[in-house]
Amino acid sequence: xxxxxxxxxLAGRPVGLPDRNVWKFTEENVxxxxxxxxxxxxxxxxxxxxxxxxxxxxxxxIPPVGIGDVMRALGAGKVIATKFPGIAVGDYVGxxxxxxxxxxxxxxxxxKIDAPPEKLPVYIGGLGMPGMTAYFGLLExxxxxPGNTVVVSGAAGAVGSIVGQIAKIKGCTVVGIAGGAxxxxxxxxxxxxxxxxxxxxxxxxxxxxxxxxGIDVFFDNVGGDILDAALAxxxxxxxxxxxxxxxQYNNTTPIKGPSNYLSLLVNRASMTGMMVxxxxxxxxxxxxxxxQWIKDGKLKTRxxxxxxxxxFPETLxxxxxxxxxxxxxxxxxxx
Amino acid sequence: xxxxxxxxxLAGRPVGLPDRNVWKFTEENVxxxxxxxxxxxxxxxxxxxxxxxxxxxxxxxIPPVGIGDVMRALGAGKVIATKFPGIAVGDYVGxxxxxxxxxxxxxxxxxKIDAPPEKLPVYIGGLGMPGMTAYFGLLExxxxxPGNTVVVSGAAGAVGSIVGQIAKIKGCTVVGIAGGAxxxxxxxxxxxxxxxxxxxxxxxxxxxxxxxxGIDVFFDNVGGDILDAALAxxxxxxxxxxxxxxxQYNNTTPIKGPSNYLSLLVNRASMTGMMVxxxxxxxxxxxxxxxQWIKDGKLKTRxxxxxxxxxFPETLxxxxxxxxxxxxxxxxxxx
Numbered sequence: 001x002x003x004x005x006x007x008x009x010l011a012g013r014p015v016g017l018p019d020r021n022v023w024k025f026t027e028e029n030v031x032x033x034x035x036x037x038x039x040x041x042x043x044x045x046x047x048x049x050x051x052x053x054x055x056x057x058x059x060x061x062i063p064p065v066g067i068g069d070v071m072r073a074l075g076a077g078k079v080i081a082t083k084f085p086g087i088a089v090g091d092y093v094g095x096x097x098x099x100x101x102x103x104x105x106x107x108x109x110x111x112k113i114d115a116p117p118e119k120l121p122v123y124i125g126g127l128g129m130p131g132m133t134a135y136f137g138l139l140e141x142x143x144x145x146p147g148n149t150v151v152v153s154g155a156a157g158a159v160g161s162i163v164g165q166i167a168k169i170k171g172c173t174v175v176g177i178a179g180g181a182x183x184x185x186x187x188x189x190x191x192x193x194x195x196x197x198x199x200x201x202x203x204x205x206x207x208x209x210x211x212x213x214g215i216d217v218f219f220d221n222v223g224g225d226i227l228d229a230a231l232a233x234x235x236x237x238x239x240x241x242x243x244x245x246x247x248q249y250n251n252t253t254p255i256k257g258p259s260n261y262l263s264l265l266v267n268r269a270s271m272t273g274m275m276v277x278x279x280x281x282x283x284x285x286x287x288x289x290x291x292q293w294i295k296d297g298k299l300k301t302r303x304x305x306x307x308x309x310x311x312f313p314e315t316l317x318x319x320x321x322x323x324x325x326x327x328x329x330x331x332x333x334x335x
Numbered sequence: 336x337x338x339x340x341x342x343x344x345l346a347g348r349p350v351g352l353p354d355r356n357v358w359k360f361t362e363e364n365v366x367x368x369x370x371x372x373x374x375x376x377x378x379x380x381x382x383x384x385x386x387x388x389x390x391x392x393x394x395x396x397i398p399p400v401g402i403g404d405v406m407r408a409l410g411a412g413k414v415i416a417t418k419f420p421g422i423a424v425g426d427y428v429g430x431x432x433x434x435x436x437x438x439x440x441x442x443x444x445x446x447k448i449d450a451p452p453e454k455l456p457v458y459i460g461g462l463g464m465p466g467m468t469a470y471f472g473l474l475e476x477x478x479x480x481p482g483n484t485v486v487v488s489g490a491a492g493a494v495g496s497i498v499g500q501i502a503k504i505k506g507c508t509v510v511g512i513a514g515g516a517x518x519x520x521x522x523x524x525x526x527x528x529x530x531x532x533x534x535x536x537x538x539x540x541x542x543x544x545x546x547x548x549g550i551d552v553f554f555d556n557v558g559g560d561i562l563d564a565a566l567a568x569x570x571x572x573x574x575x576x577x578x579x580x581x582x583q584y585n586n587t588t589p590i591k592g593p594s595n596y597l598s599l600l601v602n603r604a605s606m607t608g609m610m611v612x613x614x615x616x617x618x619x620x621x622x623x624x625x626x627q628w629i630k631d632g633k634l635k636t637r638x639x640x641x642x643x644x645x646x647f648p649e650t651l652x653x654x655x656x657x658x659x660x661x662x663x664x665x666x667x668x669x670x
Contacts, residue, residue, distance in 0.1 A: 261592050
């Protein structure tokens with residue numbers, strides 16, 4: 001084989017928002033898979049807020065991407081060579097393929113996607129990592145009960161939009177916090193009971209108005225002032241799910257801790273972190289449930305697909321500027 | 336009856352540390368109990384960090400003390416008149432008697448103390464509200480397992496000293512954080528495995544050294560930088576118990592939220608608030624267990640008793656200056 005593989009590698013550690021200088025564009029010939037490996041032609045790569053953490057040189061749940069390494073990314077693609085039994089040429093698969101056109105991966109680390117290629121984006125979004133984060137974060141950590149008031153921040157995003165819809169399916173009153181009229185309109189379309197535009201509203205006051213009995217479950221994707229506004233509106237024995245803090249990831253000053261954390265004491269409430277990777281064993285079952293909700297029209301997903309791997313540096317910033325509408329991903333190649 | 340009752344009332348809302356001007360000293364004749372009430376000669380009043388919250392005009396777990404009201408306080412005393420069946424003249428009782436020499440209280444709100452009068456301080460401390468806070472906060476919220484590493488802040492205080500000793504009884508490695516050599520020496524006497532003097536040590540580094548496998552349970556009484564240092568040292572699935580934040584109660588600037596709260600996410604950890612009043616039904620059983628530990632020499636309590644109700648304004652400040660050694664209380668009168 002003599003296929004050229006275009007890659008995006010980490011050139012240096014960013015300070016604040018990562019600009020194009022943080023990345024290096026390289027190319028090399030594609031190799032052949034060894035025993036137990038598969039060669040995947042990458043069709044889509046997933047752009048996630050977690051990427052900002054992966055390029056920071058700090059102890060976390062996984063080691064940071066090394067300088068010079070191909071940037072870590074989840075994705076979906078088509079197998080074009082295999083030395084792993086059970087995965088055949090032509091299979092569609094998901095996995096951690098990185099920011100590149102072709103990836104060689106251990107067969108046991110990829111998962112077959114039993115769907116036509118046009119459905120791959122859904123398996124990166126609503127049925128992928130963000131969807132599973134929403135499902136397990138809400139149901140296992142947030143533990144909403146019918147009649148509860150559930151509030152989600154980053155509500156129009158890949159995780160938040162699913163959280164709110166699952167909470168509705170479970171019989172809760174759901175309030176979403178998002179930035180801008182278009183996103184708030186989208187939340188109404190999804191069936192949220194109320195939407196708060198943090199760009200124009202006082203979030204604390206709007207939460208007080210929309211949650212007269214207090215917030216039973218707060219699913220937080222953003223941190224900062226919005227987390228504080230939610231903490232100040234908790235109901236007794238509330239559960240705060242810490243999924244992310246996108247407002248803080250590009251800080252060049254220390255992270256803003258939640259000043260209102262003593263609300264946990266007054267309300268006997270809890271704030272708990274979660275990582276979707278803890279739920280791999282239960283993922284197929286959750287995917288089946290969510291696929292059925294999609295088929296039944298109870299759950300809608302939305303993907304924001306940008307064309308071309310080389311747009312990555314600018315496309316990534318859409319996440320931090322709140323410009324994406326739905327799960328953000330790049331289409332790397334046609335099938 | 337014509338007994339004069341000396342009282343301390345709230346004269347105004349403090350900014351920062353409450354000085355003597357916040358209080359008003361009054362006297363009035365003692366009345367007689369109505370049906371269902373008892374008249375108590377107060378022997379001891381309990382001085383607690385929570386008092387600072389009770390005099391702030393802010394929504395909390397109980398309404399603030401009103402301007403002109405007798406200051407709220409727990410205490411112990413002797414019944415000198417009764418119109419409540421089941422409580423007799425001469426009984427020793429605990430209850431919320433306020434800062435005064437004599438209190439009339441509904442009989443159903445007081446609890447009989449079956450102990451000689453010289454033991455009353457223990458029923459205000461280790462077997463009272465602070466001891467129960469330690470017991471339920473550690474065991475019900477912190478849920479330590481044998482072999483766990485348990486860290487407690489304010490470790491030489493009324494709650495912290497009990498938390499550490501119960502954790503030792505439960506087979507944990509226990510590290511205490513306190514201010515000054517004398518307090519750290521006291522922690523050694525109590526059997527703590529290590530003591531960190533926050534006045535002279537880098538708490539983050541000392542925690543890293545004493546907790547090489549991370550902190551499984553952090554019981555926090557102080558908040559601020561010490562909470563942040565502990566969050567940065569959590570083990571996977573750690574439990575942080577939020578009991579108080581004495582470092583922040585007299586702030587004239589906003590409370591310092593924990594900048595390192597995203598450690599909850601990385602470590603799938605939880606931070607949970609607790610209030611001892613949620614455990615009233617289980618209190619007698621816990622007291623019996625702790626009384627046995629005291630008799631067996633496994634649990635030591637220490638009381639810091641100051642003479643004279645009129646010392647209250649200055650004695651209260653000992654709590655916030657870290658000057659008390661053991662449970663702080665005022666002896667109001669001899670039996």
